[in-house]
Amino acid sequence: xxxxxxxxxxxxxxxxxxxxxxxxxxxxxxxxxxxxxxxxxxxxxxxxxxxxxxxxxxxxxxxxxxxxxxxxxxxxxxxxxxxxxxxxxxxxxxxxxxxxxxxxxxxxxxxxxxxxxxxxxxxxxxxxxxxxxxxxxxxxxxxxxxxxxxxxxxxxxxxxxxxxxxxxxxxxxxxxxxxxxxxxxxxxxxxxxxxxxxxxxxxxxxxxxxxxxxxxxxxxxxxxxxxxxxxxxxxxxxxxxxxxxxxxxxxxxxxxxxxxxxxxxxxxxx
Amino acid sequence: xxxxxxxxxxxxxxxxxxxxxxxxxxxxxxxxxxxxxxxxxxxxxxxxxxxxxxxxxxxxxxxxxxxxxxxxxxxxxxxxxxxxxxxxxxxxxxxxxxxxxxxxxxxxxxxxxxxxxxxxxxxxxxxxxxxxxxxxxxxxxxxxxxxxxxxxxxxxxxxxxxxxxxxxxxxxxxxxxxxxxxxxxxxxxxxxxxxxxxxxxxxxxxxxxxxxxxxxxxxxxxxxxxxxxxxxxxxxxxxxxxxxxxxxxxxxxxxxxxxxxxxxxxxxxx
DNA sequence: AATCTCGTTCCACATATCGGAACAAATAAG
DNA sequence: CTTATTTGTTCCGATATGTGGAACGAGATT
Numbered sequence: 001x002x003x004x005x006x007x008x009x010x011x012x013x014x015x016x017x018x019x020x021x022x023x024x025x026x027x028x029x030x031x032x033x034x035x036x037x038x039x040x041x042x043x044x045x046x047x048x049x050x051x052x053x054x055x056x057x058x059x060x061x062x063x064x065x066x067x068x069x070x071x072x073x074x075x076x077x078x079x080x081x082x083x084x085x086x087x088x089x090x091x092x093x094x095x096x097x098x099x100x101x102x103x104x105x106x107x108x109x110x111x112x113x114x115x116x117x118x119x120x121x122x123x124x125x126x127x128x129x130x131x132x133x134x135x136x137x138x139x140x141x142x143x144x145x146x147x148x149x150x151x152x153x154x155x156x157x158x159x160x161x162x163x164x165x166x167x168x169x170x171x172x173x174x175x176x177x178x179x180x181x182x183x184x185x186x187x188x189x190x191x192x193x194x195x196x197x198x199x200x201x202x203x204x205x206x207x208x209x210x211x212x213x214x215x216x217x218x219x220x221x222x223x224x225x226x227x228x229x230x231x232x233x234x235x236x237x238x239x240x241x242x243x244x245x246x247x248x249x250x251x252x253x254x255x256x257x258x259x260x261x262x263x264x265x266x267x268x269x270x
Numbered sequence: 271x272x273x274x275x276x277x278x279x280x281x282x283x284x285x286x287x288x289x290x291x292x293x294x295x296x297x298x299x300x301x302x303x304x305x306x307x308x309x310x311x312x313x314x315x316x317x318x319x320x321x322x323x324x325x326x327x328x329x330x331x332x333x334x335x336x337x338x339x340x341x342x343x344x345x346x347x348x349x350x351x352x353x354x355x356x357x358x359x360x361x362x363x364x365x366x367x368x369x370x371x372x373x374x375x376x377x378x379x380x381x382x383x384x385x386x387x388x389x390x391x392x393x394x395x396x397x398x399x400x401x402x403x404x405x406x407x408x409x410x411x412x413x414x415x416x417x418x419x420x421x422x423x424x425x426x427x428x429x430x431x432x433x434x435x436x437x438x439x440x441x442x443x444x445x446x447x448x449x450x451x452x453x454x455x456x457x458x459x460x461x462x463x464x465x466x467x468x469x470x471x472x473x474x475x476x477x478x479x480x481x482x483x484x485x486x487x488x489x490x491x492x493x494x495x496x497x498x499x500x501x502x503x504x505x506x507x508x509x510x511x512x513x514x515x516x517x518x519x520x521x522x523x524x525x526x527x528x529x530x531x532x533x534x535x536x537x538x539x540x
Numbered sequence: 541a542a543t544c545t546c547g548t549t550c551c552a553c554a555t556a557t558c559g560g561a562a563c564a565a566a567t568a569a570g
Numbered sequence: 571c572t573t574a575t576t577t578g579t580t581c582c583g584a585t586a587t588g589t590g591g592a593a594c595g596a597g598a599t600t
Contacts, residue, residue: 017556018288018588019328030355038547048590053548055588058289063387069492071547075356077385077392077412083353084410085300086345115347117333122347140354142347222339287587288557308578318559323579325557341578544599550592557587562580569574 021047025055026064030079035072083140092223093125095259096216099251100127100227107244109231112211114150116224117142119166121151124225146170146186147179149201149213150226156193157215157224163190178204198245200238201228208233212241214252218259227252291317295325296334300349305342353410362493363395365529366486369521370397370497377514379501382481384420386494387412389436391421394495416440416450419471419483420496426463427485427494433460448474468515470508471498478503482511484522488529497522 028044029036036044042052056073059065063078087093093113100111104127113125120142145151145166155163167183180186193199193215201211213228229244298314299306306314312322326343329335333348357363363383370381374397383395390412415421415436425433437453450456463469463485471481483498499514 016328016331019292019332021588022289023332023334027352030352030359033359039545049547050549050590050592051588058286061286062289062293064293069490075352075359077387077394079349079353079356080394080410081392081412082297082300082345082410083349084408086349089300089303089345117347122351124347124350138354140350140352142351220339291557309576319578320559320561320580321557542600544597546597547595549594551590554589555585555587556589558585559582561582564579565577567574567576570572 021051022055022059025052026059029065029073030075035068035070035074037070037072041073087124087139090124091263092218092225092259095262096227096255097125097127099255100125103227103229103247103251104128106247107229107231109229109236112138112150112228112230114143114148114154114226114228116145116151116154116226119145119170121145121148121154121226143205144170144173146172147175147201147205149199149211149228149230152186152189152193152201153199153213153215153226153228154224156190156199157217163187175205176203176207178202180204196245197249199226200241201230202238203233210236210238210241212245212248214245214249216252216256216259218256218263220260221263227255291321292325292329295322296329299335299343300345305338305340305344307340307342311343357394357409360394361533362488362495362529365532366497366525367395367397369525370395373497373499373517373521374398376517377499377501379499379506382408382420382498382500384413384418384424384496384498386415386421386424386496389415389440391415391418391424391496413475414440414443416442416456417445417471417475419469419481419498419500422456422459422463422471423469423483423485423496423498424494426460426469427487433457445475446473446477448472450474466515467519469496470511471500472508473503480506480508480511482515482518484515484519486522486526486529488526488533490530491533497525 025041025045025047028041032040032044038053038056041056042049045052047055056065056067060067060073060076063076065073066076067073092115096113100113104111110126110128112123114121114123116122121144122140122142123138124140126138143151145155155166158166164187167186170183170186172179172181172183172186174181180189189199198212198214201209201213203210209230210233211228211230213226216225216227218225227248229241229248295311295315295317298311302310302314308323308326311326312319315322317325326335326337330337330343330346333346335343336346337343362385366383370383374381380396380398382393384391384393386392391414392410392412393408394410396408413421415425425436428436434457437456440453440456442449442451442453442456444451450459459469468482468484471479471483473480479500480503481498481500483496486495486497488495497518499511499518
């Protein structure tokens with residue numbers, strides 16, 4: 001989780017000028033688990049005191065952060081408002097939704113839609129069995145590519161150079177005993193995925209959780225995405241997942257084609 | 271330094287330095303109804319060409335915007351990720367949720383939780399009858415205070431000077447024939463709301479939609495919020511709403527007290 | 541009272557931003 | 571086919587803007 005500090009090799013994680021710094025500070029606060037005091041942020045961000053203070057002031061003035069009575073900082077409501085528009089105006093999710101639903105009816109398990117961003121998969125929609133009213137808890141959540149079905153599926157669509165560029169930037173964290181630990185094993189599996197057209201998550205991100213995923217390519221757009229059917233290991237065997245793989249691939253293909261048509265004029269992927 | 275700039279007469283968001291400009295541009299794109307081309311944004315933002323171009327580049331580099339093949343700009347996924355954290359880490363919503371649910375069970379109608387931000391109400395949670403899986407469509411949505419039950423209820427908690435400062439900045443847009451058109455009528459109703467402890471929306475925002483709302487004050491925090499029970503006019507009469515008002519006030523009070531206790535150590539309202 | 545920690549403010553300095561203007565590439569018009 | 575227009579990108583000197591070390595003061599701690 002603190003692999004971001006590694007800017008060394010890459011050299012450009014440092015943030016684009018002023019805006020980059022502001023966003024880094026914002027992220028430090030938002031990604032933290034509770035209200036952050038000035039000193040907390042000071043340590044995480046590494047910015048000098050004066051600079052950080054002004055940065056925070058600006059973020060508060062913009063409504064991106066809120067300062068509480070005890071002077072600590074929290075995420076501001078403006079983030080929600082911006083994201084709300086970003087999400088509801090997203091045509092790609094709109095196109096995919098009926099397909100997700102169909103897949104859920106077929107399998108009875110949770111279905112995810114995710115989009116590739118850099119070295120992560122961002123979940124954009126979810127259809128689940130027990131309809132918790134919650135904002136699907138995971139919408140907007142970003143998970144590493146190398147340990148998720150959708151992630152590996154999406155990677156399989158990338159041209160090899162691009163793939164290798166991304167893989168080089170990954171820090172393989174072992175979430176479970178089955179998580180990929182090296183670029184080699186990951187790249188090997190990607191080759192298989194290219195052949196099969198679908199990917200599995202064999203309890204690589206969370207123990208007892210499996211999934212089968214298929215990549216989505218939208219011709220004419222450069223967005224790379226994927227869908228998956230996820231379930232607990234005790235209920236869904238690998239055989240079961242394999243049996244579903246055809247339906248998942250078909251749904252992914254359908255979404256890709258439909259999106260290619262309807263994404264032109266309207267608002268497209270994220 | 272910005273105290274005098276942000277304070278009084280100016281209704282324009284002058285934009286706090288560089289970050290302010292960047293956010294203004296971001297908002298212009300995000301709030302638009304589709305992908306925005308350079309020229310579109312140029313017109314809306316009023317920034318000079320060179321400046322705008324650099325601003326957009328930075329926003330894209332930060333993942334806040336995405337540039338499509340046809341060079342037009344769209345909201346980026348990073349917004350979703352940030353908001354996801356901002357929402358799920360929000361303790362206030364967490365505290366309120368069971369009360370919303372109870373209110374829903376009692377009334378059978380949709381229940382909203384909203385927080386006051388400047389001159390708008392931002393919806394933070396929602397419990398509705400037909401559990402659409404969707405990210406409650408309205409979470410994060412911002413509506414004007416003067417035409418929503420929660421908005422008017424929240425206003426009723428403000429000290430008079432603060433209230434007048436806000437009212438002075440409102441542009442009364444007539445969404446329906448029943449929408450407040452002037453500060454006078456609004457302020458008059460606020461006085462009533464202070465007396466009654468609850469507010470109604472008499473089809474002021476959307477025709478055929480009514481609600482009863484109560485304000486939430488959290489002692490020790492400076493957040494002002496409210497909850498409401500909303501329903502279609504054909505199903506919920508004003509008498510019905512009045513009958514529910516006691517329960518709504520009670521729920522609001524309970525949320526306020528509980529939040530005051532549990533908001534200290536954890537992450538509070540955004 | 542003395543010390544420490546934390547947040548805020550100040551100000552000389554440097555640099556990132558600014559924005560007009562030139563440029564290139566499409567698209568439309570003549 | 572040539573000329574005009576629109577659209578996006580790049581350049582660069584001037585300067586506004588952000589930078590960050592240091593001083594300040596309010597609370598908490600001893």
